Amino acid sequence: MPRPDGPLPRQRDLQNFLREARARVDPAEHGLERPSDRRGRQVPGLTQPQMDVLLHSRTGTYGSFERGAKTNPSTDYLDRLARYLKLGPQEWESLWRHTYGHNPPYALDPEAGLDVAPVWRRVVHEMTTMAYISNVSWDLLEFNSAFAEMFPDGRPPSNVMRWMLLDDVARDEVLLDWENSWAPVIIPQLVAARHAHPADRTLQKLERDVHNDPRAARVRRKIIAAFTRPDSDDRPLRHAALGPGRARLGAAEPLVNPGARLMVVEFEPDRP
Incomplete structure (x- = not known):
């Protein structure tokens, strides 16, 4: 059976979801410089390497996860990722469904x-x-x-x-x-x-x-x-x-x- 070209639908959904979430976060809030494009213009949001810095992971780890290549991250990794991206309750649910295929067993915010x-x-x-x-x-x-x-x-x-x-x-x-x-x-x-x-x-x-x-x-x-x-x-x-x-x-x-x-x-x- 031939393999489909490109990422699977769930991987694409995860990729798009995380890209949009990263774009909403100002790196300066975490003491990081705002990234620039090839023309030297500043672009919004956190980069993949900056996510590795925040998550204390090896270079490329976050990028692998966003592409769907890292398929079984720990729940602690998702917790920290969600907090740095300031995900809300519904986004937290989306992250779990995109990653594991089911709803989270607990709320990101215990008080919630x-x-x-x-x-x-x-x-x-x-x-x-x-x-x-x-x-x-x-x-x-x-x-x-x-x-x-x-x-x-x-x-x-x-x-x-x-x-x-x-x-x-x-x-x-x-x-x-x-x-x-x-x-x-x-x-x-x-x-x-x-x-x-x-x-x-x-x-x-x-x-x-x-x-x-x-x-x-x-x-x-x-x-x-x-x-x-x-x-x-x-x-x-x-x-x-x-x-x-x-x-x-x-x-x-x-x-x-x-x-x-x-x-x-x-x-x-x-x-x-």
């Missing part, structure tokens, strides 16, 4: 993921079953009254992952058979998140605290898996108002909040 879109707030509060939204670090962003009723004191935790892994009330009273039914499924999600977001301070501290907690560390030493979503198997749970039963979890991702999770928890008590 703290605001839940009004439509998703309504979805959560209109549901009669337990539901909540958390960000990439499992900080609780939104929840409904059904979810709050699950907790003995009626108050959900500020960080769901920390509560599930390190809170004694969760481990001893709510998440029944915690060591066998819950922890082996929860910890791989933390492992996957740490791999995806190595600079996230909330996840860094959570990982350290898990390592320093005897009960959580004992389970963590047995875990080698890493996955991002909980399965739909039901697990034993004691509801503060409804008593013991089985909980089934479902997960979705609001596209307007990259990395956020909409969690739905169906609960069936052992007795009506």
Whole structure:
């Protein structure tokens, strides 16, 4: 089969996207000289060699990426590239789609993921079953009254992952058979998140605290898996108002909040 002439469509899209993004950035903002064309006239934007300087990469690395020859850059490289080019949320999504073929798993600006879109707030509060939204670090962003009723004191935790892994009330009273039914499924999600977001301070501290907690560390030493979503198997749970039963979890991702999770928890008590 003959090879097509020139770059593939996705490579061309990436090339055009990055050229336009570079042209918008004044090199002087980064202490660099404005480039000149062959006639000595100054031209707008950053050059490819200047991008290598900013990104602390070898000469030609950025040019190779822009042409589509460097096909698997690290996420850290994309992060730094996006910040120097001052990409917005939609441009950040475009960069990922042009590079990897899918949407980013997290927002470029962590603070941007703290605001839940009004439509998703309504979805959560209109549901009669337990539901909540958390960000990439499992900080609780939104929840409904059904979810709050699950907790003995009626108050959900500020960080769901920390509560599930390190809170004694969760481990001893709510998440029944915690060591066998819950922890082996929860910890791989933390492992996957740490791999995806190595600079996230909330996840860094959570990982350290898990390592320093005897009960959580004992389970963590047995875990080698890493996955991002909980399965739909039901697990034993004691509801503060409804008593013991089985909980089934479902997960979705609001596209307007990259990395956020909409969690739905169906609960069936052992007795009506």
